[in-house]
Ligand SMILES: *[C@@H]1O[C@H](CO)[C@@H](O)[C@H](O)[C@H]1NC(C)=O
Ligand SMILES: *[C@@H]1O[C@H](CO)[C@@H](O)[C@H](O)[C@H]1NC(C)=O
């Protein structure tokens with residue numbers, strides 16, 4: 001059943017390969033490439049888990065908020081919001097932020113009447129913490145050394161004002177950011193409430209029956225202060241780790257009530273699950289993007305661009321969750337601002353580039369490879385057990401690798417070819433497409449046509465094309481090696497050293513890719529639970545452990561592991 005090829009041939013052939021093809025050099029150089037980071041930024045746009053686990057945003061993307069989208073704004077008084085203020089896609093967060101403060105809660109519901117222009121900052125860009133605010137901060141202030149590079153976490157109104165100062169003259173209506181969900185304060189910063197693009201739909205006093213009096217000061221400024229005129233003028237507190245949100249233990253203290261934290265009063269019985277419902281709303285976006293928005297990745301600006309050398313050194317040997325931007329040089333910071341300005345101009349002029357569906361392409365790659373990579377890893381772990389059946393393991397490994405690669409090879413016209421020849425070589429058989437190897441086809445088939453549409457591609461798309469080809473080059477190479485080696489192993493040869501080698505290969509690949517698609521709750525959550533990672537600010541304490549902030553050096557691989565959380569009504 002297994003190919004009878006002497007192993008020496010394979011090794012010789014692979015050595016020869018490394019001296020010959022540009023693709024081989026590309027794969028060798030990929031270890032230090034930014035491609036997996038840009039790829040994760042692209043595939044994770046507007047989605048909760050990728051942005052939660054990778055944390056520190058690096059992408060800035062223009063887009064359109066769809067017309068006739070309902071948006072929500074919670075307040076403690078009956079006034080309508082001034083400009084700029086926050087709007088939520090889902091009412092749960094407006095409720096959870098306002099109601100536990102006691103006193104009245106008013107909910108203004110709006111509808112967009114026309115498509116609205118937005119700019120999106122990816123990552124946990126609406127959360128307070130080192131790293132999470134880097135991309136906004138370096139975008140707004142990084143150009144001037146005198147402004148310094150330390151972020152005033154809770155100066156949300158300062159950020160909103162400055163971002164809107166930049167946005168308004170460019171006809172950008174809103175800034176989209178995320179923490180737990182894309183909601184009020186996490187969120188859409190709407191720059192002008194007098195804009196004809198926004199219409200008030202309803203304005204209600206939604207104070208839950210039985211709500212106690214509003215608590216007097218001291219309250220936690222700004223976190224609670226959404227929509228509070230009086231909070232705006234208050235001196236921001238000095239930089240210190242903020243108390244992170246209502247209800248430290250969402251499972252036991254729903255609604256932030258009964259001593260959930262400073263400034264929180266007991267909530268009405270009927271409203272006690274408000275915080276948990278915010279967690280539920282955020283969990284709806286775990287793996288699917290926030291709807292009601294269309295982004296244009298063909299105009300995606302990224303701080304991972306290889307030209308930005310001043311931030312590259314900081315990333316060495318660090319996973320994405322620890323990538324900071326604080327070392328950015330003034331020149332590099334300015335060059336990003338200029339690129340964003342240029343992109344926004346082209347966006348408004350209707351330049352969408354080639355028309356390639358970049359997000360769909362990236363998500364398609366994750367769908368095709370993602371669960372088969374973790375399946376392969378699991379197979380290899382089992383095959384590493386001392387009592388594993390080597391013959392059966394080898395067959396399973398070879399079959400799974402073949403599944404991923406079969407669209408690219410032609411065993412039908414070269415039935416006697418070795419695994420290596422089929423994937424990396426070009427068997428000398430009449431009718432065989434002798435100019436392209438299966439490896440090249442696997443790597444480039446999705447994107448290489450774009451090289452001939454050079455005039456249509458935006459500069460941002462050139463980087464995305466390279467990114468995808470580097471990621472696929474490595475995926476195809478690693479699985480091509482496993483396929484070739486498992487096919488060509490001579491019967492009777494010891495399998496164990498190969499199992500070990502393949503396991504290391506797959507583990508290094510998984511570490512390099514760092515895909516959030518492998519996150520899951522290990523159990524199926526009961527009906528009254530939701531599966532969530534810790535999300536700031538509402539459920540950062542999920543699972544009885546406080547994860548370190550990005551950049552804190554908390555390298556526990558399980559720090560943001562999803563768990564089932566009980567919605568204790
Ligand atoms: C990064 O890790 C590699 C492999 O462990 C090591 O050889 C290298 O010295 C490290 N680089 C830095 C700057 O720590
Ligand atoms: C690995 O072994 C466990 C325990 O026998 C089994 O449940 C699981 O299905 C195996 N996984 C694979 C991929 O074969």
Ligand SMILES: *[C@@H]1O[C@H](CO)[C@@H](O)[C@H](O)[C@H]1NC(C)=O
Pocket residue numbers: 389390391392
């Ligand atoms: C190992 O697996 C092979 C292939 O499935 C099977 O033919 C063989 O009987 C197994 N050997 C043992 C000892 O179970």
Ligand SMILES: *[C@@H]1O[C@H](CO)[C@@H](O)[C@H](O)[C@H]1NC(C)=O
Pocket residue numbers: 414415416
């Ligand atoms: C494949 O190998 C077999 C056995 O050596 C031989 O009979 C057959 O002709 C070969 N087929 C091709 C297409 O080369």
